[in-house]
Amino acid sequence: MSTTADRQLQLNSQGQLRHFLNINGLDRALLTEILDTADSFASVGEQAVKKVPLLRGKVVANLFFEASTRTRTTFELAAKRLSADVLNINISTSATSKGESLKDMLQNLEAMACDMFVVRHSQSGAPHFIAEHVCPGVAIINAGDGRHAHPTQAMLDMYTIRRHKGQFEGLNVAIVGDVLHSRVARSEIKALNTLGVNEVRVVAPKTLLPTNVESLGVKVFHTMREGLADADVVIMLRLQRERMQTALLPSEKEFYQRYGLSRESLQFAKPDALVMHPGPINRGVEIESEVADGAQSVILNQVNYGIAVRMAVLSMAMSGQVAEKNILQAKR
Amino acid sequence: MSTTADRQLQLNSQGQLRHFLNINGLDRALLTEILDTADSFASVGEQAVKKVPLLRGKVVANLFFEASTRTRTTFELAAKRLSADVLNINISTSATSKGESLKDMLQNLEAMACDMFVVRHSQSGAPHFIAEHVCPGVAIINAGDGRHAHPTQAMLDMYTIRRHKGQFEGLNVAIVGDVLHSRVARSEIKALNTLGVNEVRVVAPKTLLPTNVESLGVKVFHTMREGLADADVVIMLRLQRERMQTALLPSEKEFYQRYGLSRESLQFAKPDALVMHPGPINRGVEIESEVADGAQSVILNQVNYGIAVRMAVLSMAMSGQVAEKNILQAKR
Amino acid sequence: MSTTADRQLQLNSQGQLRHFLNINGLDRALLTEILDTADSFASVGEQAVKKVPLLRGKVVANLFFEASTRTRTTFELAAKRLSADVLNINISTSATSKGESLKDMLQNLEAMACDMFVVRHSQSGAPHFIAEHVCPGVAIINAGDGRHAHPTQAMLDMYTIRRHKGQFEGLNVAIVGDVLHSRVARSEIKALNTLGVNEVRVVAPKTLLPTNVESLGVKVFHTMREGLADADVVIMLRLQRERMQTALLPSEKEFYQRYGLSRESLQFAKPDALVMHPGPINRGVEIESEVADGAQSVILNQVNYGIAVRMAVLSMAMSGQVAEKNILQAKR
Numbered sequence: 003m004s005t006t007a008d009r010q011l012q013l014n015s016q017g018q019l020r021h022f023l024n025i026n027g028l029d030r031a032l033l034t035e036i037l038d039t040a041d042s043f044a045s046v047g048e049q050a051v052k053k054v055p056l057l058r059g060k061v062v063a064n065l066f067f068e069a070s071t072r073t074r075t076t077f078e079l080a081a082k083r084l085s086a087d088v089l090n091i092n093i094s095t096s097a098t099s100k101g102e103s104l105k106d107m108l109q110n111l112e113a114m115a116c117d118m119f120v121v122r123h124s125q126s127g128a129p130h131f132i133a134e135h136v137c138p139g140v141a142i143i144n145a146g147d148g149r150h151a152h153p154t155q156a157m158l159d160m161y162t163i164r165r166h167k168g169q170f171e172g173l174n175v176a177i178v179g180d181v182l183h184s185r186v187a188r189s190e191i192k193a194l195n196t197l198g199v200n201e202v203r204v205v206a207p208k209t210l211l212p213t214n215v216e217s218l219g220v221k222v223f224h225t226m227r228e229g230l231a232d233a234d235v236v237i238m239l240r241l242q243r244e245r246m247q248t249a250l251l252p253s254e255k256e257f258y259q260r261y262g263l264s265r266e267s268l269q270f271a272k273p274d275a276l277v278m279h280p281g282p283i284n285r286g287v288e289i290e291s292e293v294a295d296g297a298q299s300v301i302l303n304q305v306n307y308g309i310a311v312r313m314a315v316l317s318m319a320m321s322g323q324v325a326e327k328n329i330l331q332a333k334r
Numbered sequence: 335m336s337t338t339a340d341r342q343l344q345l346n347s348q349g350q351l352r353h354f355l356n357i358n359g360l361d362r363a364l365l366t367e368i369l370d371t372a373d374s375f376a377s378v379g380e381q382a383v384k385k386v387p388l389l390r391g392k393v394v395a396n397l398f399f400e401a402s403t404r405t406r407t408t409f410e411l412a413a414k415r416l417s418a419d420v421l422n423i424n425i426s427t428s429a430t431s432k433g434e435s436l437k438d439m440l441q442n443l444e445a446m447a448c449d450m451f452v453v454r455h456s457q458s459g460a461p462h463f464i465a466e467h468v469c470p471g472v473a474i475i476n477a478g479d480g481r482h483a484h485p486t487q488a489m490l491d492m493y494t495i496r497r498h499k500g501q502f503e504g505l506n507v508a509i510v511g512d513v514l515h516s517r518v519a520r521s522e523i524k525a526l527n528t529l530g531v532n533e534v535r536v537v538a539p540k541t542l543l544p545t546n547v548e549s550l551g552v553k554v555f556h557t558m559r560e561g562l563a564d565a566d567v568v569i570m571l572r573l574q575r576e577r578m579q580t581a582l583l584p585s586e587k588e589f590y591q592r593y594g595l596s597r598e599s600l601q602f603a604k605p606d607a608l609v610m611h612p613g614p615i616n617r618g619v620e621i622e623s624e625v626a627d628g629a630q631s632v633i634l635n636q637v638n639y640g641i642a643v644r645m646a647v648l649s650m651a652m653s654g655q656v657a658e659k660n661i662l663q664a665k666r
Numbered sequence: 667m668s669t670t671a672d673r674q675l676q677l678n679s680q681g682q683l684r685h686f687l688n689i690n691g692l693d694r695a696l697l698t699e700i701l702d703t704a705d706s707f708a709s710v711g712e713q714a715v716k717k718v719p720l721l722r723g724k725v726v727a728n729l730f731f732e733a734s735t736r737t738r739t740t741f742e743l744a745a746k747r748l749s750a751d752v753l754n755i756n757i758s759t760s761a762t763s764k765g766e767s768l769k770d771m772l773q774n775l776e777a778m779a780c781d782m783f784v785v786r787h788s789q790s791g792a793p794h795f796i797a798e799h800v801c802p803g804v805a806i807i808n809a810g811d812g813r814h815a816h817p818t819q820a821m822l823d824m825y826t827i828r829r830h831k832g833q834f835e836g837l838n839v840a841i842v843g844d845v846l847h848s849r850v851a852r853s854e855i856k857a858l859n860t861l862g863v864n865e866v867r868v869v870a871p872k873t874l875l876p877t878n879v880e881s882l883g884v885k886v887f888h889t890m891r892e893g894l895a896d897a898d899v900v901i902m903l904r905l906q907r908e909r910m911q912t913a914l915l916p917s918e919k920e921f922y923q924r925y926g927l928s929r930e931s932l933q934f935a936k937p938d939a940l941v942m943h944p945g946p947i948n949r950g951v952e953i954e955s956e957v958a959d960g961a962q963s964v965i966l967n968q969v970n971y972g973i974a975v976r977m978a979v980l981s982m983a984m985s986g987q988v989a990e991k992n993i994l995q996a997k998r
Contacts, residue, residue, distance in 0.1 A: 048779075049723070050723065050988075051722050051723030052723040052724070052725070052779070053722070053723045058383050058385075059381070059382065059383030059384040059385045060384070061384065061411065061414075071755060072774060075753060075755065075775075075778060076778055078753065079725065079751075079753070079778055079779075082725075082751045087411075087414045089407060089410065089411070091403060091407065103617075106613075106614060106615065106617075107614075109634055110404060110613065110614070110634070110637050111407075112634075113634040113635070113637035113638040114407060114408055114411055114637060114638065114640075114641060115380075115384065115411070115638065115641065281770075281774060282770060282771075282774070283770065285767070285770075302773055302774070302776075302777040303777070304777075305774050305777035305778060306777040306778065306779065308778075309778060309779065390715050390717070391713070391714065391715030391716040391717045392716070393716065393743065393746075419743075419746045421739060421742065421743070423735060423739065435949075438946060438947065438949075439946075441966055442736060442945065442946075442966070442969050443739075444966075445966040445967070445969035445970040446739060446740055446743055446969060446970065446972075446973060447712075447716070447743075447970065447973065
């Protein structure tokens with residue numbers, strides 16, 4: 003999808019967020035607004051009563067066509083902290099098993115007056131398709147689609163970097179591992195470039211990189227020594243063993259020796275480099291336990307910030323939809 | 335079950351609804367009260383805060399022994415809009431797998447002080463059995479039992495007809511397709527006759543009609559041309575392929591040619607005839623896509639009205655139970 | 667685990683409950699406080715609005731590694747009556763299937779700012795392990811672990827006894843059946859002795875008793891006639907057929923004849939003896955239907971009281987955690 007099309011689909015006529023599908027099409031000001039809004043929610047989790055009434059009486063439906071505890075749970079928590087009602091739709095037992103099409107199922111859910119759908123799907127582009135066909139006023143949030151995008155994960159990573167490094171300017175960020183199968187990496191590369199870091203790098207064997215990866219705006223490295231040199235942030239990717247259908251790797255052991263983040267390989271980066279990972283981690287496969295649990299690791303902070311960032315995205319998209327509805331009604 | 339027994343089980347000593355199991359036994363005044371109450375709730379879904387506090391602090395347990403996303407979700411939404419707490423009891427993983435009987439399970443749920451059970455079961459009569467054995471004060475709502483009844487679906491269809499046609503008097507309503515396996519059809523025929531339409535028709539091959547179907551109060555037709563002539567409402571039934579154990583049909587293709595609702599066959603009805611379907615639809619099996627999505631179709635409206643109708647049934651049954659309890663306490 | 671270690675883990679520096687893992691380590695005053703607190707909640711279930719705002723804005727996560735409808739549902743109801751938000755984490759579909767360790771999963775859940783975990787696990791000691799590793803401020807409640815303990819079940823049984831017998835002093839309590847596989851029995855024996863009954867008895871064949879069972883503080887009997895003589899309370903245990911891997915019994919029929927509670931064998935106890943069972947009952951296996959449903963049975967009362975007792979444990983543990991946090995902050 004073109005950047006213009008991605009922009010038009012995600013923003014309302016005033017340039018406010020109304021769906022959140024992809025980092026593509028969103029500019030630096032909008033990504034910064036998401037981070038600033040998340041900041042305002044970050045303290046809610048520490049209050050005695052962890053609630054704000056922004057989405058009271060709204061219905062948020064979690065449509066997970068792929069299983070996920072972590073992402074579904076943080077979206078559920080984010081929606082509940084905003085005082086929304088949450089529906090978890092179990093797709094495998096749903097009417098789709100009776101031969102109902104995705105579009106029919108969505109129209110039915112819309113007819114039930116849900117206000118927002120959080121969608122995870124194994125097919126790239128499914129949330130876009132839904133956003134194009136959903137009726138006005140209903141917001142779609144992408145919770146991960148195929149190999150395409152995982153924009154809320156990218157934004158919580160941006161939030162983590164800004165919170166621990168202060169700004170994006172001048173930072174060198176290395177993304178290490180299975181870039182080929184990673185929707186997280188695609189969204190992160192776009193977000194980092196939009197927010198203006200100095201350099202985005204990918205560190206991986208050729209077999210785990212997409213063709214023409216440079217065109218995404220990254221420098222390519224094939225060794226940790228070179229790729230981590232002078233890095234301020236090291237983002238490790240999960241080795242998606244379940245997605246590797248062909249023998250792209252000689253062996254897990256060899257992969258770990260060359261691309262795993264160990265106490266030794268972390269030395270190549272700056273001494274205060276952040277260690278990040280979208281989770282769940284494979285200890286001893288792509289990251290050493292001591293590093294995952296070490297002083298430079300912010301892996302659990304990422305999970306924690308994920309709630310505030312998702313609260314920001316949910317509340318901004320809902321208000322973009324409400325604003326648009328009011329504009330349309332005023333025009334009549 | 336006799337009409338008198340059905341009436342006594344469903345109504346309290348003042349004639350108010352206390353369980354909702356079956357259209358049988360309920361008179362026109364009571365069905366009209368359900369529709370009027372649904373009217374008062376229909377606007378709640380359009381408010382910014384979709385909540386009314388009628389069932390605050392009450393516990394509604396969804397007991398689904400048969401999977402269903404659509405019906406379970408609309409009941410859950412209806413209960414949440416009434417501010418109830420909702421428990422979804424997953425029966426397959428429940429203690430019944432440890433050999434606990436249905437009756438023991440229910441007594442346990444009652445002991446947990448649930449106020450209402452919404453029950454779907456593959457056995458005809460299961461919700462009646464439960465209503466007969468549940469302790470005073472607890473309301474049972476039938477969400478579909480075997481081939482027997484699906485009374486909330488019938489009532490949302492009645493609501494749809496009244497909302498779009500203004501009244502029931504003088505209407506000809508054709509119900510088309512697999513009447514034999516349809517609990518929806520049984521409940522609709524009873525409701526339409528109780529509410530006083532001019533004529534209820536069934537249109538189907540003999541193999542998909544119950545024996546003595548005329549005794550339910552319908553006229554039988556075997557062609558769309560005759561059955562749809564002068565019809566104000568056409569209700570298509572889902573072809574329950576998963577329930578057909580024997581070869582009751584020559585082929586799906588032949589069924590569609592003779593009993594499918596296409597742009598052509600819809601011409602037999604009045605030009606402003608409503609097209610209805612309980613969903614999920616089988617496009618190209620019992621209904622043409624263009625008709626399902628066409629100007630006369632109110633299929634998605636049915637889903638939407640379903641929430642208000644279920645709110646009406648839940649709140650009326652709960653207040654019938656509370657009223658009865660107060661009467662019994664006053665007598666002591 | 668030693669009694670001292672159990673005490674230190676479960677209590678904060680002021681001696682208040684902060685985790686609830688095991689009856690061991692808790693003294694009579696603390697168990698009595700739980701029962702008194704449950705008393706104050708017992709009436710909430712009879713109010714029109716079954717809610718108190720004690721845990722408003724807190725998140726209680728149910729982590730059930732073993733399926734259980736009854737226990738999970740009563741914990742969910744208890745948490746909702748305290749106005750908490752409840753997350754049900756389905757472990758089999760969770761990230762543990764991606765190879766994530768229990769500890770990593772918990773750290774992630776903690777990072778999501780959950781305030782309390784209710785844990786059921788097939789491994790003895792799992793909730794203790796979690797309590798030892800969880801971050802300060804988060805409470806762990808044991809909902810049953812292996813053959814080890816089921817302390818909330820024991821406390822609801824204590825509540826039932828106190829409510830129906832007035833006090834513990836002077837009572838003879840017989841626990842009958844498969845003590846070997848029963849975590850309930852272990853917790854009950856400890857609680858009964860701590861609360862000061864006259865005599866705790868176990869009645870079972872040798873093959874269904876742990877070695878050195880006397881060391882738990884019980885008298886051992888092998889016949890109902892002797893074991894029930896002069897008993898004030900008879901607690902029947904479920905015959906855990908699914909856990910019996912070896913032929914510990916000649917036959918179910920013979921077991922029932924010797925150790926089943928029938929109208930005949932109940933005659934051996936005092937005429938006003940209470941009949942109790944943790945459920946779900948096996949009718950005709952360890953208890954006769956007429957006895958389970960008879961005048962002396964308080965089996966369904968146990969279920970009902972379970973909600974108030976779990977409300978007591980949840981709210982006490984949460985306030986023990988909050989108090990400790992305030993003390994630690996004041997010290998800084």
